[in-house]
Amino acid sequence: MIDNLTKIAKDLPATVPFVGPETQERENNYKFLARIGANESVFGPSEKVQDAIKNAAPLTWQYGDPENFDLIDALASFYSLKRENFVVGEGIDGLLGYLVRLFLEPGDRVVTSLGAYPTFNYHVVGFGGKLSLVPYKNFHEDLSGLIKEAKKVKAKILYFSNPDNPMGTFHQKKDVQKFIDQVPDDTLLCLDEAYSDFVGQDELAELDTSRINVIRFRTFSKAYGLAGLRVGYAIGNSTLISSFNKVRNHFGVNKIGQIAALAALEDQEYLRKTLISVEESKLRIKSIFSKMGFSSLESHTNFVAINMGKDSNYAKNILTELIKNKIFVRMPGVAPLNSFIRVSAGQEEDLRNLEKALAEIMRKN
Amino acid sequence: MIDNLTKIAKDLPATVPFVGPETQERENNYKFLARIGANESVFGPSEKVQDAIKNAAPLTWQYGDPENFDLIDALASFYSLKRENFVVGEGIDGLLGYLVRLFLEPGDRVVTSLGAYPTFNYHVVGFGGKLSLVPYKNFHEDLSGLIKEAKKVKAKILYFSNPDNPMGTFHQKKDVQKFIDQVPDDTLLCLDEAYSDFVGQDELAELDTSRINVIRFRTFSKAYGLAGLRVGYAIGNSTLISSFNKVRNHFGVNKIGQIAALAALEDQEYLRKTLISVEESKLRIKSIFSKMGFSSLESHTNFVAINMGKDSNYAKNILTELIKNKIFVRMPGVAPLNSFIRVSAGQEEDLRNLEKALAEIMRKN
Numbered sequence: 001m002i003d004n005l006t007k008i009a010k011d012l013p014a015t016v017p018f019v020g021p022e023t024q025e026r027e028n029n030y031k032f033l034a035r036i037g038a039n040e041s042v043f044g045p046s047e048k049v050q051d052a053i054k055n056a057a058p059l060t061w062q063y064g065d066p067e068n069f070d071l072i073d074a075l076a077s078f079y080s081l082k083r084e085n086f087v088v089g090e091g092i093d094g095l096l097g098y099l100v101r102l103f104l105e106p107g108d109r110v111v112t113s114l115g116a117y118p119t120f121n122y123h124v125v126g127f128g129g130k131l132s133l134v135p136y137k138n139f140h141e142d143l144s145g146l147i148k149e150a151k152k153v154k155a156k157i158l159y160f161s162n163p164d165n166p167m168g169t170f171h172q173k174k175d176v177q178k179f180i181d182q183v184p185d186d187t188l189l190c191l192d193e194a195y196s197d198f199v200g201q202d203e204l205a206e207l208d209t210s211r212i213n214v215i216r217f218r219t220f221s222k223a224y225g226l227a228g229l230r231v232g233y234a235i236g237n238s239t240l241i242s243s244f245n246k247v248r249n250h251f252g253v254n255k256i257g258q259i260a261a262l263a264a265l266e267d268q269e270y271l272r273k274t275l276i277s278v279e280e281s282k283l284r285i286k287s288i289f290s291k292m293g294f295s296s297l298e299s300h301t302n303f304v305a306i307n308m309g310k311d312s313n314y315a316k317n318i319l320t321e322l323i324k325n326k327i328f329v330r331m332p333g334v335a336p337l338n339s340f341i342r343v344s345a346g347q348e349e350d351l352r353n354l355e356k357a358l359a360e361i362m363r364k365n
Numbered sequence: 366m367i368d369n370l371t372k373i374a375k376d377l378p379a380t381v382p383f384v385g386p387e388t389q390e391r392e393n394n395y396k397f398l399a400r401i402g403a404n405e406s407v408f409g410p411s412e413k414v415q416d417a418i419k420n421a422a423p424l425t426w427q428y429g430d431p432e433n434f435d436l437i438d439a440l441a442s443f444y445s446l447k448r449e450n451f452v453v454g455e456g457i458d459g460l461l462g463y464l465v466r467l468f469l470e471p472g473d474r475v476v477t478s479l480g481a482y483p484t485f486n487y488h489v490v491g492f493g494g495k496l497s498l499v500p501y502k503n504f505h506e507d508l509s510g511l512i513k514e515a516k517k518v519k520a521k522i523l524y525f526s527n528p529d530n531p532m533g534t535f536h537q538k539k540d541v542q543k544f545i546d547q548v549p550d551d552t553l554l555c556l557d558e559a560y561s562d563f564v565g566q567d568e569l570a571e572l573d574t575s576r577i578n579v580i581r582f583r584t585f586s587k588a589y590g591l592a593g594l595r596v597g598y599a600i601g602n603s604t605l606i607s608s609f610n611k612v613r614n615h616f617g618v619n620k621i622g623q624i625a626a627l628a629a630l631e632d633q634e635y636l637r638k639t640l641i642s643v644e645e646s647k648l649r650i651k652s653i654f655s656k657m658g659f660s661s662l663e664s665h666t667n668f669v670a671i672n673m674g675k676d677s678n679y680a681k682n683i684l685t686e687l688i689k690n691k692i693f694v695r696m697p698g699v700a701p702l703n704s705f706i707r708v709s710a711g712q713e714e715d716l717r718n719l720e721k722a723l724a725e726i727m728r729k730n
Binding site for chain 2: 004005006007009012013014015016017018019020022023026035038040041042043044045049050053054057058059060061062063064065066067069090091093094097101102103104105119126156186188221225226227228229230242243245246247249250251252253254255256257260
């Protein structure tokens with residue numbers, strides 16, 4: 001029967017884009033002291049959001065509204081756009097899967113940066129697409145390189161994440177604006193803005209929904225502290241957005257996620273507090289590593305990319321030691337980014353544990 | 366850009382398999398008095414489950430475990446099977462999508478019953494499959510008809526739901542066992558057991574995980590009262606099950622859903638109470654309609670299919686009137702099933718409202 005898998009599925013590995021920290025905890029038979037590896041928001045959802053979740057507990061027998069109406073309504077008014085410009089899905093991950101499925105025929109080309117978001121690549125390969133990978137330039141995604149490659153291979157989709165993950169770097173509004181203008185008409189620009197809450201909203205390219213070949217992705221998983229509830233959304237031209245209705249799992253977004261995301265969006269004061277905590281935490285992370293002689297990239301996200309100064313093996317070794325010391329962190333997967341370690345903003349206690357572990361490791365290294 | 370949709374996507378309608386009750390509420394500018402149309406469990410999740418949800422509220426900043434380890438561990442021990450025999454996903458809906466994607470090349474044939482689960486058909490069409498529809502026989506899915514058609518069209522997938530939705534009928538263990546034996550080797554039997562908690566576990570076909578061409582789907586959405594949290598699972602041969610890892614959204618199941626489902630599985634006493642409430646409620650529904658001269662099918666689920674006695678227009682008219690009277694119910698979509706109305710088990714208050722509305726409607730009809 002397994003011989004009956006589709007041609008594409010037969011060739012796919014049964015691997016996970018990311019190993020979860022829980023897997024590492026089970027393997028090592030411990031609990032992490034600091035969970036600062038997946039760019040989750042340790043500052044959590046606000047009290048108001050937690051109350052909304054608790055109040056919704058008795059309602060979980062009901063399917064969520066398949067139109068995600070209340071949340072989309074709030075998003076439309078938040079952004080001063082129309083409801084038709086939004087689709088809500090099971091995190092950006094889920095929406096990226098739908099996007100790839102809608103546009104990619106087997107063999108179609110997709111351009112992204114070498115070392116960028118693995119889950120996007122997972123979807124592309126999963127639908128038979130062919131990836132063209134453009135190296136980072138000075139730890140930034142290479143805008144002109146991406147455009148050049150998209151033109152060269154006649155890319156169906158061009159993926160660009162701003163602010164970037166895993167390096168945390170950022171391209172200024174005017175450069176992104178110019179970049180958008182250069183995207184070929186037949187290429188769909190998939191602009192992943194999962195970390196856009198961490199920069200000023202006036203630093204982001206205009207939300208121009210007249211463009212049919214640009215789609216923006218945002219989420220409640222990062223700054224709003226709701227990664228576990230799987231609510232992301234896309235913003236774009238209404239014709240493009242409505243095509244998601246052809247393939248999405250209409251009842252796929254869970255009801256508590258819908259309710260919590262709405263409450264989170266309404267609690268902008270808490271978001272501002274979170275952003276301050278994140279900035280303080282990033283300074284502290286930089287200082288911890290700086291004391292040990294390591295420099296960091298300027299971060300426009302909720303994590304810091306630390307330059308471990310030597311090669312990938314060295315960085316990997318330190319990472320392994322941190323994991324052994326019950327500090328959950330991650331590192332970029334490919335050269336030359338993989339001489340870095342990526343540390344997410346943490347609570348003070350997380351960072352004390354990180355500092356202690358790092359000091360011990362460095363004594364021995 | 367929309368011209369760039371895949372060949373399959375271009376031809377897909379942007380329609381919803383089901384209209385949600387919230388959409389009807391918005392259109393009519395009211396709230397339903399009784400929400401008994403989507404086979405949700407109005408009896409809700411247990412107090413213990415609600416407590417688990419409330420306690421998990423502060424943890425929603427964490428992604429759920431991509432392995433769904435704790436839940437799968439509990440399922441394995443509940444069924445005395447191995448962890449490798451289970452995959453957990455975003456409801457049965459999500460898992461059906463993955464299954465279809467894994468096995469269906471465009472043009473491949475799929476056999477199901479005419480009038481069976483629309484969301485399965487949505488996935489099949491969504492991946493370019495061709496449906497062969499076998500009529501119900503005496504309001505039961507036609508086992509020998511399904512096998513015959515599967516052989517005739519060399520079906521890649523054969524879908525069969527037992528207990529059945531939307532009619533609530535059931536095939537006995539020995540007949541299902543025989544049916545399974547007759548499934549062609551090259552056909553994957555997709556046995557949807559969303560409603561299996563409503564029959565005795567000894568009435569269900571054996572869970573024989575040595576069979577590579579059978580997969581069973583179960584859920585926390587129905588008897589366990591967690592439709593809103595989107596947690597379903599499949600049981601099958603470990604080789605078959607592991608193929609889901611090639612395409613599933615590994616971080617797709619939300620953390621509260623994982624925690625709530627685990628708590629629900631552990632609270633079997635509450636499940637037993639729910640089953641008693643469901644049986645009482647179904648008797649009451651039958652009696653309400655019987656007083657008005659309508660007979661019902663024997664139900665093995667949490668809903669009752671009421672024979673409205675005349676043609677589809679008549680049933681549709683009564684349904685429309687019930688909706689107008691703020692009673693959310695649904696009816697099967699195709700002949701000859703569409704002379705029925707489907708009513709889910711409700712609380713006593715729901716059923717009083719149903720009774721009142723029906724009496725009024727029948728006075729006028």
